[in-house]
Amino acid sequence: MPVTTPAAxxxxxPSDTALPQDFGAxxxxxxxxxxxxxxxxLRQSSTLQLIxxxxxxxxxxxxxxxxxxxxxxxxxxxxARHHGGCEQADEAERVAVRRAMSLFGxxxxxxxxxxxxxxxxxxxxxxxxxxxxxxxxGLPYGGHLTHGAPGNFSGRWFDFTGYGVDPDSGLxxxxxxxxxxxxxxxxxxxxxxxxxxxxxxxETFRDIADEVGAYLIADAAHPMGLIAGGAAPSPVPYADVxxxxxxxxxxxxxxxxxxxxxxxxxxxxxxxxxxxxxxxQMHTVAAKAVAFGEAATPAFALYAHQVVAHARVxxxxxxxxxxxxxxxxxxxxxxxxDPGPLGVDGRTARERxxxxxxxxxxxxxxxxxxxxxxxxxxxxxxxxxxxxxxxxIAALFGAAVRxxxxxxxxxxxxxxxxxxxxxxxx
Ligand SMILES: *Cc1c(COP(=O)(O)O)cnc(C)c1O
Numbered sequence: 001m002p003v004t005t006p007a008a009x010x011x012x013x014p015s016d017t018a019l020p021q022d023f024g025a026x027x028x029x030x031x032x033x034x035x036x037x038x039x040x041x042l043r044q045s046s047t048l049q050l051i052x053x054x055x056x057x058x059x060x061x062x063x064x065x066x067x068x069x070x071x072x073x074x075x076x077x078x079x080a081r082h083h084g085g086c087e088q089a090d091e092a093e094r095v096a097v098r099r100a101m102s103l104f105g106x107x108x109x110x111x112x113x114x115x116x117x118x119x120x121x122x123x124x125x126x127x128x129x130x131x132x133x134x135x136x137x138g139l140p141y142g143g144h145l146t147h148g149a150p151g152n153f154s155g156r157w158f159d160f161t162g163y164g165v166d167p168d169s170g171l172x173x174x175x176x177x178x179x180x181x182x183x184x185x186x187x188x189x190x191x192x193x194x195x196x197x198x199x200x201x202x203e204t205f206r207d208i209a210d211e212v213g214a215y216l217i218a219d220a221a222h223p224m225g226l227i228a229g230g231a232a233p234s235p236v237p238y239a240d241v242x243x244x245x246x247x248x249x250x251x252x253x254x255x256x257x258x259x260x261x262x263x264x265x266x267x268x269x270x271x272x273x274x275x276x277x278x279x280x281q282m283h284t285v286a287a288k289a290v291a292f293g294e295a296a297t298p299a300f301a302l303y304a305h306q307v308v309a310h311a312r313v314x315x316x317x318x319x320x321x322x323x324x325x326x327x328x329x330x331x332x333x334x335x336x337x338d339p340g341p342l343g344v345d346g347r348t349a350r351e352r353x354x355x356x357x358x359x360x361x362x363x364x365x366x367x368x369x370x371x372x373x374x375x376x377x378x379x380x381x382x383x384x385x386x387x388x389x390x391x392x393i394a395a396l397f398g399a400a401v402r403x404x405x406x407x408x409x410x411x412x413x414x415x416x417x418x419x420x421x422x423x424x425x426x
Contacts, residue, residue, distance in 0.1 A: 045422055046415055048393065050360040052195075052222065052334045052376025055251045056383060056423045057287075058294060064287035065253050075279045077269060083279075092286040099292035100257060103228050106236050108265035111288050112272050112280040113256030116221040116245035120146040121153060122258060123241045126271035127215050128187055130157045135177070135186040135214070138162025140364045142193035144219060161186065165196075167367045170327035172196070174204050181212045191235070192219030192243075195363045195374050197311075197330035199223070202238040215240045221256075223332055225249025225378065228295040229304020232332060240264060249307060249333055249378045251300075252291025253284045303381060307333045310377040313387045317394025322402075326366060338365055338372040342401050346371030349401045356400040356410035358393070384421040392417065 027034035049056075057065075069092065075082040078090035078097075093111065100109035113119035128134070134154075136147035141164045145152040148160025161184050163177045181189060189209045191200040202218065209216040218235035224244035226232035235242050242259040246252035260268050273280070294300055308331065315325050315335045323337040339349040346362035350373055353360060363374035377390070392413075400410050 041424060045424055046418055047357040047359050048414055048418065049379040049423075050358055050375040050377075050393075052361070052374055052378070053245075053248050054376070055225075055248060055378045057247070057251055057253060057291070060290050060294070061251075061253055061287045064290050065283055067283050067286065069286050070281070070283035072282045073279045074282050076273060089280075089282045089285075092282060092289060093280070096285050096289035096292065099289055099296065100259070103292050103296050104234065104236050104242075104259055106242070106259035107262040108260050108268070110258040110260075110268055110272050111246075111255075111285050112277060113243075113258060114277060114281060114284075115254065116144075116219075116243065116256045117146050118272075118276060119221075119243040119245075119256030119258050120144075120217075120219060122268065122271040122276050123217050123243050124154065124158065124188070125275050126264065126267045127217070127241065128158060131159060132187040133159045133161065133184050134188050134190060135161050135163060135181055135184060136190035137172075137193045137196070138164050141165050141366055142195035142364065143190075144192070144194050144221070147190055147193075147219070165366045170366045171198060172200065174201065174208070177205070178208045178211070181208050181214065185212055186214050188215040188217050190217045190219055191239075192217075192221065194222065195334060195336050197315075197332050197334040197336055198327055199233050199331050200235070202233065202235045206238040218242045219244075221245040222248055222334065224257075225251060225295065226304050226308065226332060228292075229301040231301070231304035231308050241268065246288045246291055249304070249376075250291060250295060251378070251382065252295075253287035255281070255284050255288055257288065307377050307381045310381050310385070310387065310390045311335050313390040314375070314377060314394055317391050318397055321394055321398030323397070326372065333376045333378050334374060335376070336363060336365070336372055336374050338370070339401050340370055342398075344401060346373050349373050352400045352407070353397065355407040356396065357407075357414035358396065358400065358410075379423070380421075383418075383423040385417065389417055389421070 023034045072089050073083045074086050074089040078093050096111045097109045137143040146154045148155045163180055166173045191205045206216055216239045218239035220235055220242055221244050223232045226249055227234045244257050246255045258268055311330045311333050315329050318337050319325050322341050323339055324341055326336040350362050360375045362371045365372040396410055
């Protein structure tokens with residue numbers, strides 16, 4: 001299929017989000033659920049969303065998500081469906097696929113995976129047999145559940161070995177990756193993580209995979225939006241298969257996608273449908289197309305670069321507050337910080353921060369058993385915050401974690417920040 005430039009919609013400036021829905025009609029029919037949704041809007045509007053995987057999708061994305069395409073059954077692929085009446089569904093999927101291929105320079109795109117995990121499941125299904133050996137980032141270092149967790153299909157059906165990071169630098173130890181690859185002869189090597197704040201060295205991963213005859217799967221769920229905006233290197237030229245989410249920094253609907261070369265296209269498509277999924281969620285596919293269109297604009301490239309710049313300001317500010325920053329900083333939207341020097345571990349730090357209106361995750365640290373905190377700048381950047389706001393947030397972090405008692409005053413300060421840059425204006 002030729003790679004064509006998508007007809008991109010008008011740029012969506014970072015702060016141009018609006019309340020996605022008028023809950024009036026819903027409130028009349030079902031006040032119980034409408035009340036919950038309204039409370040959630042209030043929660044998102046009055047606290048800081050610093051969970052690295054979260055973002056605010058545009059009203060255009062929500063419009064597609066809430067459209068009647070949600071009612072359409074469309075098993076199969078455009079031009080080869082198991083249901084009638086798929087003309088519009090086919091067109092929507094063709095547009096989404098074309099835009100994804102163009103945006104990421106890929107020979108093939110599958111936009112049907114229901115989630116990032118579904119995308120990874122399909123990639124494994126296409127390339128591996130149960131019992132095969134896989135090398136991926138170890139869970140204590142930021143590997144995702146789908147990278148061999150015992151409670152996940154990946155850990156149950158495949159034989160995973162985890163690589164780690166250098167305990168001093170926090171950086172991936174490529175000599176260790178190569179040694180493990182030589183010793184284990186994996187069928188596939190997975191690069192990508194939930195909390196590694198630096199770019200994987202895709203070229204070195206490719207070299208190691210080639211040396212041992214393994215497939216290289218890049219799980220780029222987190223940085224895919226940065227890649228779209230030119231703010232992070234792309235794994236597409238190096239990996240056999242790239243799995244991603246369309247939410248997170250990419251700012252689209254919740255969902256997954258897979259990119260690969262033409263020679264694996266048919267295997268990947270069959271691994272998604274019919275092997276691991278039934279009917280595609282066509283409203284989500286349409287919303288993915290909208291998000292790819294937005295991500296192709298200069299405004300989104302600016303956004304992606306701002307997200308990284310903001311994470312760097314936040315990392316430097318947290319370091320000044322006494323946090324230890326793993327890898328000494330960040331190249332992405334993710335900052336991983338150890339609050340240990342402030343006398344608490346990640347769980348207590350998160351409790352105090354959430355109480356003060358700053359919502360984020362704990363995460364594993366590359367050394368020892370104590371947990372750290374992981375935060376991301378995708379959502380606060382979408383709502384229009386700037387570098388001075390990031391410096392302010394870092395100061396609030398210090399105050400919250402050091403003396404967690406003053407949560408009320410901090411909440412008021414957080415509200416000042418969110419009122420100046422509301423995620424849902426109006
Ligand atoms: C988020 C993420 C996933 C899973 O995405 P879901 O949509 O939550 O299933 C998989 N791999 C990595 C590296 C991720 O960050």
